[in-house]
Amino acid sequence: MSVESTFIKAVAQLNPASQDRQPAIARMEQWLADLGQTTVAQSLSGTALVEQGTLAQSAQQLNQQLQAQREAWAASWSALAPAQELADRFRDRIMLLVFGSFNAGKSSLCNFLADRFRRQGHSVDFFRLADGQMQPMPEGFQEGATETTVALQGVCLGEKLVLLDTPGLHSANAHNAALTQQFLESTDALLWLSSSSAPGQVQELGDLLVELRRNKPLLPVITRSDRIEEDEIDNEIVKVLCNKTADNRQLQEEDVMTRAAQALNHWGLSRDLLKPALSLSVHMARSQQDEDQGLEQAGFERLYLAVQNLLTPALAYKQRKPAELQLHHIEEAILSPLMQTLEQGAAQLRQRIEEQTVVLQGAVQVLTEGTWRRVVPQLPEVLEKHAAQQDVAAVRTELGQNIGKAFADLSQTVLVNFQLTQPDVPTLNLPAHIGYEVFQEQGEGQAPLIDYNRLYMSLNDVVMNGAQELAEQVVEQAEQSLEQLKQELIGLENAVADQAQALEAIKRQLHAA
Template identity: 45%
Template sequence: MKTDLGNEHRFIAEVDAFEFVAQDLGAILDSLNAWFERLCVELQAHRLVSRGLTERSPLARNADAINTLLRDAVPSWARQWASLEPASALADHFDDKVLLLVFGKFNAGKSSLCNFLADRFAAHGKAVQYFHLDSGRIVETSARLEEGTTETTARLQGVRLGENLVLLDTPGLHSMTLENAALTQRFTDSADAVLWLTSSTSPGQVQELDDIARELHRNKPLLPVVTRSDAYDEDEIDGEIVKALRNKTARNRALQEADVAARAAGKLVAMGVDAALLRTPVSLSVHVAREQGQTPAALTEAGFDRLYGALLAIGEPALAYKRRKCAEILLHHLEENVLRTLLRDVLPLLDQMDEASRTAVDLLEQQREKIAAGIWRSVMPTLPELLERHAETHDVTAIRNGLSQSVLDAFTREANEHLAGYVVATDPALATITVADDAGYEDIVVAQAAGSGHPDQVVGVDYRRLHGELVQAVRESLLSLASHAADQCRASIGQLASQSDSLKQVLWTGERELRDLKQRLRSGAA
């Protein structure tokens, strides 16, 4: 290639010389699909099971919310993948061309730049063909892209420059219509490189940088262009003051470009995106170049020589991206729609459930004490009457049976109140009241005088020892029942926490494996 040609000549010549070499992506595509299938199987296998918890349990409700997310995710992912079909079809249609997506805030001068570059290609004798998309179908037209100061672009339109380059002009990001903004987002995947236009009247708006970060995260070339880099000056011509449109000074342009670069880089770092992927911004003025007749000097002063140089620099990266694009589209879907959704929506719920589990375990000791205290308050006032009732018959067994039933009833009542979120299996044996074999009623005898001829007289019964043993037996029983219930609850919480940890491991393993596949794809080892 001759070295004395300007950047415009060099750029158009390089576009004509683009070589589209196919890359065998079969193995990496199989690996990506296998990753997704394996993830779906693992998520199904690791659905949370709330054993030992009732529907009143906050933990069970947390688990149900997570399971619902996992259940609804799969059909949602299928819909999202289907929504990428138009972008894939567009990419397939232009499989032998580099697609440069021109996007930015509405009124950034996207259509004007596309038309201007078309004029420049035509001036070099290259074929120019305009088109637009109608329900996903490419319709060729002779009409130039409509330019204006309002949001005129209501559909995806574009122009083919020469045989190997296509510019896609999109409705504005953060558009006045949600439909237009959604249309832009839907087709970003079709591009091999991105030209981000931002007007010099408000360059590098922060709300635009979220979309830039998304494209840079996808590792495709992106060139920021500061448009409308011009201003009106007043001149005196033939004694009259007139306004003339002029390029902004080199100093003004450099300051704006540095500002856009600095704020863009800062935003990208905050988003965890490598700021080195951001290309150096360039400034230009389509209007001044037109008004000054598109002469070589006018083009250079308006910034087009720098633009062509920047476009030359992203040519090879764009071709490299194009060669792996079909795998990148699937990777983007798996990263952004599948994995990111899980990490964003499911992981926080798992963390919340883990925190709730720790709180529930800490609360169990209080609940155990409340159950034991409730049983004590309910049962102990009945003991004196029970002892009196069976004093005449000395029926200790009846007393033990009555107390056992009272303890069991009181436990059931207290557990239902304090452990309403748990399924508690009661062991009746723990409510059984036992005392020593020789513990019972003791007769109070009045001894008669020796030789009186009268037998000793029983005047009452003493059950102090029996009372003491029954009190101790009730205490041991209620503590055993309360502890047994708390242990069951603790086990139910532990099982759910273990399931949560396993599900987290599935997500983290999936994240690591997909990161490895991405590195493999982009390192050329696909």
């Protein structure tokens, strides 16, 4: 039996029915509910913060961003419906994504393999997807030197294998590129095609990075591995196409493997995902009169063996695909955006917290000195107002009121981000001589004489100490509010991190089953 016949028979004997992964799916559904409850429970309260202040606004903005993330979860799952429907439609078949730039020969390879399956007596059905609907195609894929794939198209080879020939991810057509991305999720393994004129452009793998991180196996295929030579036919020199030499093919394959392995290593992925590269020429396989020899020399026997080896890991992925779809949705559409939003919002909030920490470090001095500067110029008026009665209690009361008002106004400016409870003005310890030595009789029937120089010297410290006591109490309130916000942020981050670890445990259990 030929290598081709063995391959096609092996494909026909595949049993890709998915295994029961409902327990894993149920655990992920519960995990998602827990994540939503956790982020709500850990919302930042903004206690004792002024609502319009930058600090409260940053905290509220993070809360709102997380809420928007939660509200988008259902919609993001619905967006996967076309891919899920495609996967369900072909639940009993292995699906291979034929990936590459628009000139990589994807359509040519799919058409050729369809012809080989048909010759072996197997059914071949071409289809295309339009608006989520599967439509039959009576003929094969259009082939050309320019981009001809305008919609997602595929071919069923027998009853067990499907090739998806997609619009290139590098397509100039934005709709085509988006379509390809949407249906990547449905596939079980990846055929990476590149032309031998520029083989293995590893930057293309960046577009497959998500799929590679899903542990889907990757088979590099170098297409159009042929060259033009001159030959003499009927005494005329003509140009003919022939296979590239084995040495030339080997050099290109080794180069592709080296660079692809480096790219996987750079992304922290296992090289085990990368299967040995191979070269082939659809044109040469079609043009040879000796069919078996032509297939071998064109590289197709190697392709059959490679794809047959690829089917084992693809089958393992296929059997857990329903749970994998749920896992990937959670990782990529829920947890990753959530953590990115949290990271960015937390960084902004921490910057605001650090700014306020700097403000608080000098706030006691600023409030104390600022209050003193506002109150001291008011002393002459206060003392003269109560000099006739030598009313020390009245001086104490009014001076305390002036300190309290000046401090309240200033603290609202300096500590604008904090909703503070203004403390009572402390009892002012006025010196005893204020009623005796400072208020001196000028004469009978005349107003007392006030020695302002001695008075200022007596009251400066009184005002300063009273303002400082107020400042220390208010700054302590602000510091407590700031510390509470810090701890709430840490609690939110830790809670999400715990959820991420819980998901990793579910993932390990899924892959170990």
